[in-house]
Amino acid sequence: MNRPENIAAAESDRGSTEAMATSSQGEAALIETIESDAQAEEVKILRDAAEQVTQREQYTDKKIESMLNDALAKAQSQAETIRAKAVSQAQLEIKRRRLQASNETIDRIMAMAEQKLQSMISAPAYRDVLIGWIVEAALGLGADVATLNASAAERALIDETLLNDVHQRLQHETGRSIMIRLADGPPQTAQGVVLATEDGRMAFNNQVKTRLLRQQRHIQRLIHDTLFMEQK
Secondary structure, eight states: OOOOHHHHHHHHHHHHHHHHHHHHHHHHHHHHHHHHHHHHHHHOOOOOOOHHHHHHHHHHHHHHHHHHHHHHHHHHHHHHHHHHHHHHHHHHHHHHHHHHHHHHHHHHHHHHHHHHHHHHHTTTTTTHHHHHHHHHHHHOOOOOOOEEEBBBHTTOOOOOHHHHHHHHHHHHSSSOOOOOEEEOOBSSSSSSSOOOOOOOOSSEEEEHHHHHHHHHHHHHHHHHHHHHHHOO
């Protein structure tokens, strides 16, 4: 009579066992799902981290490249500035040396011209040179009467015949009679002639140094064209 109770108890135990088994399987499935999600999250985290590292590396590379480009551009700009300054300084130095050479050449030419003209005083041809200078000074002064002075060596050459030749030249060139006489004062020290009005208020300096100074610009241009244009 106790058998049915045993059977019922057995079935009850089996049901409990099955329920426990089912519960264990559910827990295992849940754990497996959690582990799977955790692994997926871990993979995602690692992938995101790798992407961030890659992005940072790319940013760093671009930053370094930008810094290098900026440094290179700055260095090139500084190099161009230094080069331009050096070229400018070199050009100024060349110009300065050319000007110095030109001035030195002009000084030598003028000194040689003065020496040449000084040596010509004793030559017969110098008489015509002297007449030309006197006529030029008389035309520049523009007076009807003038006094003439010159160096001692030149005054020795100025006689009535020379003054008559000067008067004839002036008469021919101006159509006027211009009277010129030797000054009463002492002779000049410099070579050349000076004509002055009788009251001494105006004068025309036609001495050698003054004549050369009047021609200095022409001499400079001639020297520049001769010496420096050929170097271009």
